[in-house]
Amino acid sequence: MGSLYLALLRLGCSRFVWAIQGDRLSELFTTLGDMIRAIRACKTAAEERAVVRKECAAIRASVGENDQDYRHRNLAKLMFIHMLGYPTHFGQMECLKLIASPGFPEKRMGYLGLMLLLDERQEVLIDLNHTNQYIVGLALCALGNICSAEMARDLAPEVEQLLQFRDPNVRKKAALCSIRIVKKVPDLAEIFLNPAAALLKEKHHGVLLTGVQLCTDLCKVSAEALEYFRKKCTEGLVKLLKDVVNSPYAPEYDVSGITDPFLHIRLLRLLHVLGQGDADASDCMNDILAQVATKTESNKNAGNAILYECVATIMSIEDNGGLRVLAINILGRFLSNRDNNIRYVALNMLIKAITVDTQAVQRHRATILECVKDMDASIRKRALELVYLLVNESNVKPLTKELIDYLQVSEQEFKGDLTAKICSIVEKFSPEKIWYIDQMLKVLSEAGNYVKDEVWHALIVLISNASNLHGYAVRLLYKAVQTAGEQETLVRVAVWCIGEYGEMLVNNVGMLDVEEPMTVSS
Amino acid sequence: MGIRFILMVNKQGQTRLAQYFEYLTLEERRALEGEIVRKCLARNDQQCSFVEHRNYKIVYRRYASLFFLVGVDNEENELAILEFIHLLVETMDRHFGNVCELDIMFHLEKAHFMLEEMVMNGCIVETSKSNILTPIQLLDKAS
Numbered sequence: 001m002g003s004l005y006l007a008l009l010r011l012g013c014s015r016f017v018w019a020i021q022g023d024r025l026s027e028l029f030t031t032l033g034d035m036i037r038a039i040r041a042c043k044t045a046a047e048e049r050a051v052v053r054k055e056c057a058a059i060r061a062s063v064g065e066n067d068q069d070y071r072h073r074n075l076a077k078l079m080f081i082h083m084l085g086y087p088t089h090f091g092q093m094e095c096l097k098l099i100a101s102p103g104f105p106e107k108r109m110g111y112l113g114l115m116l117l118l119d120e121r122q123e124v125l126i127d128l129n130h131t132n133q134y135i136v137g138l139a140l141c142a143l144g145n146i147c148s149a150e151m152a153r154d155l156a157p158e159v160e161q162l163l164q165f166r167d168p169n170v171r172k173k174a175a176l177c178s179i180r181i182v183k184k185v186p187d188l189a190e191i192f193l194n195p196a197a198a199l200l201k202e203k204h205h206g207v208l209l210t211g212v213q214l215c216t217d218l219c220k221v222s223a224e225a226l227e228y229f230r231k232k233c234t235e236g237l238v239k240l241l242k243d244v245v246n247s248p249y250a251p252e253y254d255v256s257g258i259t260d261p262f263l264h265i266r267l268l269r270l271l272h273v274l275g276q277g278d279a280d281a282s283d284c285m286n287d288i289l290a291q292v293a294t295k296t297e298s299n300k301n302a303g304n305a306i307l308y309e310c311v312a313t314i315m316s317i318e319d320n321g322g323l324r325v326l327a328i329n330i331l332g333r334f335l336s337n338r339d340n341n342i343r344y345v346a347l348n349m350l351i352k353a354i355t356v357d358t359q360a361v362q363r364h365r366a367t368i369l370e371c372v373k374d375m376d377a378s379i380r381k382r383a384l385e386l387v388y389l390l391v392n393e394s395n396v397k398p399l400t401k402e403l404i405d406y407l408q409v410s411e412q413e414f415k416g417d418l419t420a421k422i423c424s425i426v427e428k429f430s431p432e433k434i435w436y437i438d439q440m441l442k443v444l445s446e447a448g449n450y451v452k453d454e455v456w457h458a459l460i461v462l463i464s465n466a467s468n469l470h471g472y473a474v475r476l477l478y479k480a481v482q483t484a485g486e487q488e489t490l491v492r493v494a495v496w497c498i499g500e501y502g503e504m505l506v507n508n509v510g511m512l513d514v515e516e517p518m519t520v521s522s
Numbered sequence: 523m524g525i526r527f528i529l530m531v532n533k534q535g536q537t538r539l540a541q542y543f544e545y546l547t548l549e550e551r552r553a554l555e556g557e558i559v560r561k562c563l564a565r566n567d568q569q570c571s572f573v574e575h576r577n578y579k580i581v582y583r584r585y586a587s588l589f590f591l592v593g594v595d596n597e598e599n600e601l602a603i604l605e606f607i608h609l610l611v612e613t614m615d616r617h618f619g620n621v622c623e624l625d626i627m628f629h630l631e632k633a634h635f636m637l638e639e640m641v642m643n644g645c646i647v648e649t650s651k652s653n654i655l656t657p658i659q660l661l662d663k664a665s
Contacts, residue, residue, distance in 0.1 A: 305601030
């Protein structure tokens with residue numbers, strides 16, 4: 001009976017097992033599927049807690065008895081329970097026991113449990129030297145996700161050896177594992193330089209993908225690595241990108257007609273890092289960047305993702321006028337795309353492009369202003385930031401007018417941001433005091449309650465310092481309060497002003513040409 | 523680096539799969555999941571797929587009753603992450619055949635195995651569906 005049961009368990013026919021066993025056992029050892037069904041059937045949180053508590057008790061009993069047969073299933077249940085948000089630390093030893101077992105399915109489950117339930121503070125035995133390549137792969141995965149600095153130091157030489165393993169899957173995982181090691185212990189970067197450069201000559205896309213990522217991260221962590229890769233690998237990388245771009249149809253990696261867009265993007269990112277701040281490297285990559293920018297299809301998301309990365313790269317490497325213009329044109333096209341996602345990333349990139357070429361971005365000002373009024377909150381936020389960066393002395397008046405007009409119709413959550421930005425713009429760029437007062441009053445009438453204290457204090461200071469405008473200011477405020485009296489801040493400013501310059505108001509003193517006479521009865 | 527976490531959540535806000543690449547305690551995870559899910563579920567189809575949250579971004583996409591949410595650093599290419607989500611769905615589809623929420627629930631370990639083959643330590647490792655599924659198919663044959 002016992003061995004039949006075990007055999008059925010190995011075959012995965014857990015449902016049969018449940019039927020064969022007697023009542024008492026079946027109550028304790030429900031299958032994973034049963035537990036999930038029971039949890040799904042719960043209508044309230046209290047019911048769910050009761051079910052989970054019962055299962056945890058059963059698992060704890062099983063763990064206490066050091067029961068081998070159910071370890072695999074117990075761990076699967078624990079992972080599900082952990083995902084729901086319940087504590088599961090009593091199961092951690094089970095992970096380690098499963099990892100130490102000889103069978104592959106048990107090891108697999110153990111490693112999965114390791115990665116989900118434990119974190120880097122645990123010490124774990126790792127079988128990096130196992131003969132079975134899948135097991136080595138598992139160990140690398142676990143190490144790559146959770147190893148600590150000490151473990152990294154201990155196991156670095158072995159991982160470096162594995163970068164040259166016969167199986168490409170292991171090489172690929174070893175590369176990612178190396179990334180974590182290098183981040184935890186940056187001094188170890190040197191031992192990975194040569195093997196990483198060697199990875200760039202591989203044909204397997206998975207290995208290339210991770211190899212390129214390893215090189216990128218090495219450059220971030222160590223300045224010598226950056227120099228090394230710049231000198232030795234830039235040309236090779238350019239050629240690699242050219243090959244990927246021109247490669248024929250490969251069904252395994254094809255996404256919407258483009259071969260392995262992920263690899264395209266990774267390569268572009270590495271070129272970005274290498275070209276930044278170095279004229280020679282940037283020169284080397286000009287042609288391929290131009291080719292990618294002009295030839296990539298932009299009617300599918302994959303193509304656009306590549307174009308986006310390409311534009312980011314062009315913007316950060318050393319100047320080549322033609323490429324920059326190309327890049328900003330692509331962004332302009334993105335801005336008028338109907339897809340919200342594309343417009344969002346375009347705005348994002350334009351914010352970075354402003355520091356590089358303000359003129360070019362100014363040309364798209366009208367479209368950007370439209371985006372400030374968009375229905376999507378994320379787009380509005382980005383567009384507003386961009387507009388704020390675009391303001392200068394020559395365009396401040398029309399831009400402010402547009403923004404204030406929009407303030408009247410914008411949604412409540414957005415008014416705060418918008419008001420703050422408008423006040424900031426007005427303060428920084430205002431050409432004349434009278435214009436400043438005009439704009440501030442409009443803002444106060446429309447959204448006075450969102451205006452911060454420092455802002456209207458500054459307004460009062462400005463008014464008191466502008467003696468020729470006292471009369472103008474007080475009359476304007478008086479008119480404003482009559483229509484927008486619910487704006488508290490406006491009323492405060494008005495009251496102060498009338499208090500100071502009341503006689504000017506009543507007697508129409510100090511009138512400017514633009515004003516019309518007004519009668520005020522007390 | 524790159525990806526911080528991957529979540530699959532249904533329309534009622536229940537988490538069906540959670541993979542974190544940075545350490546967070548249980549309470550932090552629950553709080554995080556609650557906040558993000560509320561934000562994403564409240565958005566409609568016309569809005570873009572990117573939401574800013576604290577100091578990073580969430581890229582999300584809805585497939586039938588499941589939301590796929592990926593939390594990424596600010597420097598990450600958002601459009602590429604959208605492609606990655608699609609790749610993940612297609613891979614699961616190929617393995618389970620017309621994958622649905624129940625498949626993921628009842629075969630959680632398989633879904634995790636697939637995800638592990640694709641992403642490691644927040645970094646995309648493999649993008650070819652057959653390379654991803656080979657070890658899993660071998661495992662199925664062995665057990």
